[in-house]
Amino acid sequence: MAPADRLHLFGIRHHGPGSARNLVTALDALDPTLVLIEGPADVSDLIVHAGSPGMVPPLAILVHAGDDPANASFYPFAVYSPEWQAMRWAAARGRAARFIDLPAEIRLAKTPDPDPAEPDGGEPAEEAVPAPADVEALAIRRDPLAYLAGIAGYRDSEAWWNALIEQGAGGPAVFAAIEAAMTELRRHADASAAEPDEDRVLEQRREAHMRLAVAAALRETEGPVAVVCGAWHLPALRLRRPQAEDRALLKGLPKVKVSATWVPWTETRLASASGYAAGVASPGWYAHLWNEVERGRDAPALPVRDATARWQVRVAALLRRHGRPASTASVIEAARLAQALAGLRDLAVPGLEEMREASLATLCLGEPAPMALIETELVVGRAVGAIDESVPQMPLAADLARWQKRLKLKPEALDEDVSLDLRTEAGLAKSLLLHRLALIRVPWGRLQGAGSSRGTFRENWRLRWEPEFSVRLAEALVHGTTVEQAAGNAAVAAARDAPALAGVSDIVRSCLLAGLDAAARTTIALLQARAAGSSDVATLAGAVPPLAAVLRYGTARAIPAAELQLLVVSLAEAVCAGLVHACRRLQPAEAEALRRTLAALDEALALLDRAATSEAWLGALHALADDGEGDELLRGFAVRALYDRGAMPAEAAAACFSRALSPSVPPLEAGRWLEGFLAHAGQVLLHDAALRAMIDRWLVALDEEPFVAVLPMLRRAFGAIDRGERRRMLDLARRPADDGPAAARPPTSAAAEAPGFAAALPLLLTILGLDAETGS
Template identity: 45%
Template sequence: MTGAPRARTAGPLLLGVRHHGPGSARAVRAALEACAPRAVLIEGPPEADAIVRLAAEKDMRPPVALLAHAADDPGRAGFWPLAGFSPEWAAIQWALAHEVPVRFIDLPAANSLAMSAKQTSAAAPAPAGPPDPAALPDPAAPLEPVDPGEQAAPGAGSAERLRVDPLSVLAETAGYDDPERWWEDVIEHRGTGGAEAFTAVAEAMEALRAEYGHGGHEDDAVREAHMRLRLREARREFGDEVAVVCGAWHVPALGERTTATADRKLLKGLPKVKAEISWVPWTHRRLARHSGYGAGITSPGWYDHLFHAPDRPVERWLTKVAGLLRAEDFAVSSAHVIEAVRLAETLAAMRGRPLAGLAETLDAVRAVLCEGSDVPMGLVWDRLVVGDVLGEVPESAPAAPLQRDLTRTQRSLRLKPEALERELELDLRKETDAGRSRLLHRLRLLGVDWGSPAVSRGSTGTFRETWRLRWEPELSVRVAEAGVWGTTVLSAATAKAETEARSAKGLAEVTELAERCLLGALSGALPVVMRSLADRAALDADVGHLAQALPALVRSVRYGDVRGTDTAALGEVAVGLAERILVGLPPACVGLDADGAAEMRGHMEAVHRAIGLLSESGSETGTQPEAGSGAEPETWPAAEARPQPRAAGSGAAGGLRERWAAMLRSLAGRDGTPATPGLIRGRAARLLLDDARLAEDEAARLMGLALSPGIEPPEAASWIEGFIGGGAGGGMLLVHDERLLGLVDRWLISVPAEAFTDVLPLLRRTFSGYDTGVRRTLGELVRRGPAAEGHSGGQGAPAAPGFGPGLDPHRAAAVVPTVRLLLGLDPDPHGNDTMEAAR
């Protein structure tokens, strides 16, 4: 694109561009410098006229977007993204730098938002609840696929309409099979540009519109009518010294001879809503998306480089790639860069391209810098071709009160939004980290999922939290939606929690809500939540519902320890739920089919863990452990297993934990009619064994009964799955107790051939959950043969590889003090290390 812009006598300067095209941006900037118009008109919502001057603020850094939303329905929103290489942004910057008026001429957001809502409601029934921002029609989104300069009209998300893609048509006409490559060759690699290029593009679009009419863009007639009216207004004020920057597809329509009356007629009766507009940060990653709010370019990082590289773009790009790979410990030298440049230029020459484009540079990077590997290539694509740049907007930009409070809180907690996903480790004993945790939990309650909880790689105590953070542009819409609940994050989260508590239909919903209120320190909402919780707990008699509700409630009781929240009332409700489960669980386990038994096993395991936590939290005995002591039950292999024996009858009503153990013994010993499924009985026995409440001899006796000849093979296999299922460490149990392994082995040999087919899937599911090393060890033990009858690796029995003939309690006792230190436990004052090692 070379040459001078056309003479000013030809009327307004119509600059047809491709949105987010660096070549178009350079050409627009050159044309404006040469013509110096008295006003610049840009395709975009006219509501932005009031805030366009903020683009000149020093704290404004693209990519950014204009966000417009309906005042009474913030979820109905649209974005107009602008990158540093967008022609519109280049025009705005030139105009503000030269103190030239900037005006937006597209259909007002007040109309486009109302039209998109009308079309959406006509296409499908309105969904319940707030809309998903990713599914909203975007007035600023490009065509699908991307064309040289179009932004879709409101409701453009409809897939029913067949649309012409001008870029594809022109590329095919020129003999290209890739529209992106054609655009790069013709526009992006041809210099700064001038009148010839804009004239050629306008003529091409005029020919396409003569051939295809509106090309499937029916709503464009309304938009272009409004553009012509705004252009007439500008010409009356400034004469013909006006420049218009718009999508190339619209240029023929703006030059069309029509009357103002005809244009106003097209606009008459359009639906309208009250709209609010502001600037919000955007990301390169969002620019790379074709759906939702994306701008539909596949390589924003590459385009940004092309726009800002003053010369030798290929050399500068490959140097940037080499720097990235070196930072990730890949061996890349200057010689690699030189060879990659030569290869890219050679490929461009062979393919007949004026300059090496993205395809050639990536081929060179793969072959030379990455040595053919896809792993570093994925890194280059993610970090450089797309990029994780997050824009910034100045504090003076208009924003809702909730957004302002969120911004202030982020600043005070030194928690800056970033486009690149990062992991955040929090220690809740520190005030700043506790404040960050409260903020993230409150935002999640409001539906603003800036952070998502992750599994901590270090300590598993309740004073540790791990989050994965990534700020996405559509979260700005979520914040605007949440503004209906309050003007601050705290007040909004409190109001929403109270509303959800009143409208919750199930007990599990309310207990989860109580947990979230404690995590977010929403003490103002707890009274309402507690009343709702007590009401639903009193009315719900379903054991499954009670079992689903108890774990979250018990976790909430424990959170009070480290977060300083009074959870006495929650503890009372939790104990009451546990009491009702104790009574209702045994009859609920009778007569279940396979799916029902699996579900009930999950409930039983969850309640088992919850009762252990409840006992540890002191809710049963009225004492609280020291916060952050490190003695967190999650650090135990079995959360309920503690070395010291417990006195029976301690705590409320003889000890909740003791009565739970008695109930498990009852389940484990059931074998009559009506039958309790083997899966339930096996799991009950295993929980007792892990809790040191079932002797090894008794466990072997129960297994012998379950695998006796009188038991049907499928039922026996179900018992085995419950007792040694892969998720419960059953493989190591068989490795260390050869009596149990021998029982399983002898039972399996005795299964009749006609029943083996039914048993095999259950056994495969059981053993497939074991680690590879455990399965290998079990195989070696089976191949070696069983231990001597009546022995468990005892004296005289063949020793398993790597194991002695038996347990030496005195040698094992030596590790107990170290284990106590690792778990943060006090030393045993009675010196019972030998007894504990034996247990």
């Protein structure tokens, strides 16, 4: 038999249950001795694992450069991907199978750009305006299925493909029709296209490699050879071209050493909405169709009634899990309505649109909210694949898989909230794993706080697995082969490279939370050494709060408490020694940033409750409050901090207030002092009538021009106060000076209670940032 007669090309869509079903039927009829599949030729050794029982799609082949794991590519497969079914078919029947596309070692290599050609005379060429034929050729190349769908009168390629393949009954004979259509499209596109661009050159190299691989396979075997590839490539593989020309096209291309393995993928990343160019709109729906194909393997067509009913049953079950009623009668009506709509639209089986409309009308009662849930959970899907234990994996990925299995933490593609009790062995182990993964840039879990618990023994996490984490695991291999080892080494490396002390402090805290004792001691020593050589008070102050929180509240993990306490005390003492000079001659933005840092430090030291450190801090605040050269904003903060701690009596605070807001002080300086004092001071003003009175007297004494100048700062100061507290301040301002019980006063208007208040009310509302009509 001639080689051309033994070659059988099957043009497929990369993810489609109908296409996969037709392919399996065609392979059963042909029974090829060799199956060639579009995919990087240098990872063909991974195909054998497709037949392992523990391989559960969606999956992907991860290929990355050996010396640069970030330089990586994924090749995803769903259970209904024709390529996946071709691999499974070959494995089940003991047939040889291999990939034939351009090797990944070439795809991942950095190809230098050729020098741009210049026209005669060296003048830059004018930008060419594409001719209508070129525009049409570009549209064909960009999405040939969408072009065919437009000709057929469909709104998009997904709808056309569903009608032709997924909901039709073409069978294996449809491959000939697809090849004929693609041949005509390629002929038209190639005849109209301009000079090859980068994408066209890559396409030509890919197809040259596939032609050479097909020719080698035909020489290798006497039996039939099946080629499974994207339908667009069919005409190029039929093309008879001298092999010397194909080899010349591939000669001298740069290469890079690569590593490859199977990794779990997710249905959300198979969706076109994720940005995946070859994705489909509804991966979950396609998975349902494939399951129905598997159920009716021996039937000539899909069992329409059963397939429709089972989908609506899944919709009803989902709604019930989320507390919505979904009766059996509604399920029956939904299935009947979907079939009726398909009949009216001359469809062989109900498609996704018919299912959506039936579910919306009967099970969702026309409400869009439950339909959004159905779209997310069922139409797109949230399934995550699984890898068989026999598949060689990267050491870090294998260690993580062991921990996931041991701790019963299953990766999911959507958000999942998990509450951990750190007093239990399992809860603590899960927490340690999630904290360690965060240190190697694999944020599978994001800490949400302790919820309603007042103790430090509970953590609430939100888990969401992303396929890109597999690349992060590959990148982290430079730090170690287990999660614990890699996390510790990565933390130490990050601490050495951190540009600021606050960053090193955060890393120390992360090491403590991750239970990495050796890394914690190393990073503590690094922080101590860097702090000793630093005179930046803001940086030193920013490093204290995360460490003080660990000391104050403790953790369920063992921590080097002595080293940590010595570090916190030394940092706090350095801040106290340099505080006054650090608060002089600052720009407004610098002063505000330092105020926030010092406020966090003040709170941390108050919680730490160490007498000697607190005494030194309060002394530094007194010195700052009395420093005539200090920034007004920070001096106001210092008085407020002392007042809140009870370290400054009300009389002394009032005296500071009077001096800072006296008529001799320029209004801008007074406003900044007040802004520093009032930051988040809603409760103080609500319960301290003396301070309210002083602010009122100062405001009343201002002339119009100084008041306009200081108004923005007043708005900022009051804007930081909770809206409800501002509303209560307005209520207090409406009351007369002798504020007695409300029940003992006759019902009078606010204007009657306080003469002139009505005239001043708009201005007061402006300062408080409240609505002039509602007062809220």
